[in-house]
Amino acid sequence: MVMFLFLVVALAVVVAAVTLAVVGGGDTGPLPEAAPERLQDPLPYDRPVSRADVDALRFPLAARGYRMAEVDDALSRLAAELAERDARITDLESALAGAGAQSAGQGAGPVSHGSHVSHVSMDKPAQDEQ
Numbered sequence: 001m002v003m004f005l006f007l008v009v010a011l012a013v014v015v016a017a018v019t020l021a022v023v024g025g026g027d028t029g030p031l032p033e034a035a036p037e038r039l040q041d042p043l044p045y046d047r048p049v050s051r052a053d054v055d056a057l058r059f060p061l062a063a064r065g066y067r068m069a070e071v072d073d074a075l076s077r078l079a080a081e082l083a084e085r086d087a088r089i090t091d092l093e094s095a096l097a098g099a100g101a102q103s104a105g106q107g108a109g110p111v112s113h114g115s116h117v118s119h120v121s122m123d124k125p126a127q128d129e130q
Contacts, residue, residue: 042056043074048085049077
């Protein structure tokens with residue numbers, strides 16, 4: 001009976017010590033909340049994604065591997081930017097080929113006999129905010 005009473009008192013002391021440590025019984029205060037590990041999107045929004053950006057991309061681990069939604073979002077963004085870049089390259093190449101053919105057919109000057117020469121803008125079109 002004495003041993004049972006001793007174990008009950010020891011258990012109460014341990015529970016009280018753990019409760020004080022968690023709730024804040026010391027000078028350091030309560031334990032801080034653990035922030036969930038989330039993807040800090042290192043992909044830039046103000047410029048095109050580069051190879052270094054993709055190399056620096058690291059996905060946080062979840063209980064069963066990677067968070068599929070975060071990986072899907074990053075891959076969708078990369079796919080959209082690559083498609084936009086490919087379309088832009090195609091447009092610029094066709095505009096350059098058209099300008100080259102037009103200048104070859106007109107001779108020395110860029111404007112002759114009242115024809116109109118189109119100017120090709122090299123600026124990237126504005127992106128919508130995401």
